[in-house]
Amino acid sequence: MTRNSLAEKNCSLARALDVVGEWWSLLVVREAFFGTRRFQDFVDNLGIARNILSSRLKRLVAEGVLSRAERADGGVDYALTPKGEALMPVLVALMQWGDTFANAEPAPVVLTDRATGTPIAPLSVRAADGRVLTPQDMRAVPGPGADAQLRARLMPRSSKR
């Protein structure tokens, strides 16, 4: 069954998921962050089926998240593009959520600041002035690209929230 494409939705989250929301995609990107370059290493490190990996790599290259380059020795390297690197907050957020809520054991991986060797801070959603915000502190409002339906959905409602 073809999955409902999220590519046309008036929603950046849906569009992002259209690119990286398939099973395995974010793990492939994470592997690239860890320095994995070669097809077989992705297979070994992820335990992913070769055909699925091939398909995911192809998609991620086509979307500009990864680049594919042939080495002088005839091999192939995959590497993150700047667009791919921009997914770092996504991966960090998921990993930190997983550390807290989805993993019964202590954290398997700690992300550290190279300069100090200390663990990075938990991600926080912040206001423009730097204050940390909770979900209740925030409001979703229609942006410049909102369509009529979305605009109607996000209009202020009296005491519905």
Add this chain to the structure above:
Amino acid sequence: MTRNSLAEKNCSLARALDVVGEWWSLLVVREAFFGTRRFQDFVDNLGIARNILSSRLKRLVAEGVLSRAERADGGVDYALTPKGEALMPVLVALMQWGDTFANAEPAPVVLTDRATGTPIAPLSVRAADGRVLTPQDMRAVPGPGADAQLRARLMPRSSKR
């Protein structure tokens, strides 16, 4: 084909994806953030098939991301739990990435600070002392819960990166 379960992986990201990585799950969570409570409203707002929604809601309730409560009028409300609300940075990160890279149009949704009405800041990954970090500023090291394989993979390597 049964998807390779990510539930046993020595990796918090994989474990998080095991909970919320199925097609539609994060969009369901996003809808709950927007205040959607009722089954039919999820269907209408997401354009999701009823059986898939039922399955996703069941899973998210079982995992403690959403709670399910029956109303006095006989209806059912789904709402985020604190565990679910903790996914906010994930959703914000994906949405901001989508705004920048996956959506050709201007942002459909702007998240604002209720207090000031101004848009929230872009998410940044920070060091403990507040400095903003790039991927190159960071290092993944084995945490207390790392298994032997992961430990070996994350050992320092000379000029491999």
Add this chain to the structure above:
DNA sequence: GATGGTGGTTGCATATCAAAACCGTGAACG
């Protein structure tokens, strides 16, 4: 030339997703 490493591709079985129809329950209304 033979071998092995590499990056895939192919065929097949099973699970997942989507569309559509259906079902059970309870509230509201006449």
Add this chain to the structure above:
DNA sequence: CGTTCACGGTTTTGATATGCAACCACCATC
């Protein structure tokens, strides 16, 4: 009380996604 409608699902069916295993083409090395 009976009927209707809203609601939250469940079931059936078929197309596509995923995984396993085998295979293939190409290139470097010996």
